[in-house]
Amino acid sequence: HVQLVESGGGSxxxxxxxxxxxxxxxxxxxxxxxxxxxxxxxxxxxxxxAIGPDGDTAYADSAQGRFTISKDNAKNTLYLQMNSLKPEDxxxxxxxxTERYYGKDTVTDLVFxxxxxxxxxxVS
Numbered sequence: 001h002v003q004l005v006e007s008g009g010g011s012x013x014x015x016x017x018x019x020x021x022x023x024x025x026x027x028x029x030x031x032x033x034x035x036x037x038x039x040x041x042x043x044x045x046x047x048x049x050a051i052g053p054d055g056d057t058a059y060a061d062s063a064q065g066r067f068t069i070s071k072d073n074a075k076n077t078l079y080l081q082m083n084s085l086k087p088e089d090x091x092x093x094x095x096x097x098t099e100r101y102y103g104k105d106t107v108t109d110l111v112f113x114x115x116x117x118x119x120x121x122x123v124s
Contacts, residue, residue, distance in 0.1 A: 002026035002114040004095040009119030016085050020119060022078040022095030030114055033101035034071060034078045037110060038091035038121075047110050048093070049080060052101030060107050062088075085123045092118040 008020040024031050035050030049059045049069035057069050068081040078095055096112035105111065 002030045002097055004097060004114060004116035006093065006095045006116045006119040009093060009121045011122040011124065012085055014085060014087055014123055016123070017081070017083045018085065018121060019082070020080040020093055020095075020121070022080075022116060024076045024078060024095070024097065026114075029099050031076070031097045032099050033106060033112075034095065034097045035106060035112060036069060036078075036080045037094045037096050037112065037115075038089075039094070039118075040088075040091040043091075045094075045110060046091075047107035050101065050106040051078070052103075052106075056101065056103070058104040058107050082121070085121075087123050089121060090123050091121060093121050094118045 003025045005023045032053040036048040037045050039045045048063050051057050051069050066084045070079045095116040098113045
């Protein structure tokens with residue numbers, strides 16, 4: 001069993017920054033690969049970024065160069081630093097995890113097994 005709890009969402013002006021956090025507990029194998037997925041109103045879920053067990057990272061094209069995913073293994077916490085935010089980044093952001101890391105396919109195919117409840121990010 002895995003529990004993922006996101007925090008750090010909020011409202012920010014365009015061009016601003018936010019850092020999301022995800023506290024993870026549970027089966028270590030299920031937490032080997034972690035990522036962030038977002039869903040805007042009326043749209044499908046979209047992968048944002050993922051990080052593998054060796055620290056390899058992958059990003060959606062929309063996040064590349066603006067967002068940074070990182071993980072503190074000692075704290076079992078995942079982060080997403082978001083810079084240069086745009087109104088189109090407005091969405092519910094979910095933390096997710098799975099056992100295997102598939103590089104960018106992890107982001108594009110949303111191959112996650114466990115999901116958090118989400119934290120809202122609003123950019124105006």
